[in-house]
Amino acid sequence: AQKVTQAQTEISVVEKEDVTLDCVYETRDTTYYLFWYKQPPSGELVFLIRRNSFDEQNEISGRYSWNFQKSTSSFNFTITASQVVDSAVYFCALSEVYTGANSKLTFGKGITLSVRP
Amino acid sequence: DVKVTQSSRYLVKRTGEKVFLECVQDMDHENMFWYRQDPGLGLRLIYFSYDVKMKEKGDIPEGYSVSREKKERFSLILESASTNQTSMYLCASSPRRQGGTEAFFGQGTRLTVV
Numbered sequence: 450a451q452k453v454t455q456a457q458t459e460i461s462v463v464e465k466e467d468v469t470l471d472c473v474y475e476t477r478d479t480t481y482y483l484f485w486y487k488q489p490p491s492g493e494l495v496f497l498i499r500r501n502s503f504d505e506q507n508e509i510s511g512r513y514s515w516n517f518q519k520s521t522s523s524f525n526f527t528i529t530a531s532q533v534v535d536s537a538v539y540f541c542a543l544s545e546v547y548t549g550a551n552s553k554l555t556f557g558k559g560i561t562l563s564v565r566p
Numbered sequence: 567d568v569k570v571t572q573s574s575r576y577l578v579k580r581t582g583e584k585v586f587l588e589c590v591q592d593m594d595h596e597n598m599f600w601y602r603q604d605p606g607l608g609l610r611l612i613y614f615s616y617d618v619k620m621k622e623k624g625d626i627p628e629g630y631s632v633s634r635e636k637k638e639r640f641s642l643i644l645e646s647a648s649t650n651q652t653s654m655y656l657c658a659s660s661p662r663r664q665g666g667t668e669a670f671f672g673q674g675t676r677l678t679v680v
Contacts, residue, residue: 458606481666482666482667484666484668486671491673492654492673492674492676493671493672493673493674494656494658496668496669496670499666499667499668501666540608540609544666544667546666551596551597551616551662552660552666552667553597553599553611553614553624554611554666555611556601556608556609556610557608558606558607558608559608559609
């Protein structure tokens with residue numbers, strides 16, 4: 450069975466600090482996709498990134514970067530120079546192919562990030 | 567932009583009531599999902615649907631049913647609401663695509679059963 454573990458539950462940092470959110474996954478699939486979502490206080494989940502299992506290149510988008518390491522089954526997310534607006538719950542997720550082209554997401558329990566001014 | 571709309575943001579119901587949570591998406595997505603979110607438990611999949619009139623159980627289907635009569639609409643039904651169903655309910659949709667595809671979420675319905 451698929452599983453996503455986000456061992457950190459709550460992280461609190463001061464603005465401008467760098468912070469890394471950890472994600473470890475388990476799957477028997479050889480092809481799979483990993484995701485990160487952000488859930489601000491308003492409640493709606495916002496998609497951040499999708500990464501397939503064949504692409505281990507790190508990705509950077511502004512202050513956000515992602516480190517995918519297949520050898521350790523990890524897909525970690527780093528926010529550089531954090532800001533108060535980064536305060537949210539962050540979810541890591543793994544896709545599971547159901548049939549054919551259909552898939553569904555398995556989520557971790559989420560990490561609550563608080564950035565203090 | 568993809569839009570997933572849930573009919574209510576907040577809902578208060580009494581124990582034993584039949585409750586309908588409605589979700590509509592406007593991007594012609596084949597897949598639709600209902601999750602519930604509880605503190606410390608993350609998002610757990612209740613039911614999902616890959617086509618009209620089709621439904622599959624997720625990880626925690628007990629006490630729930632669903633209906634998908636039209637492609638754009640996916641309803642979650644609590645046959646007899648109980649206090650342990652007090653939770654945030656999130657609807658999502660995604661296109662059919664080989665491999666994995668991101669899901670797009672609604673704003674959530676916070677249901678309180680008293």
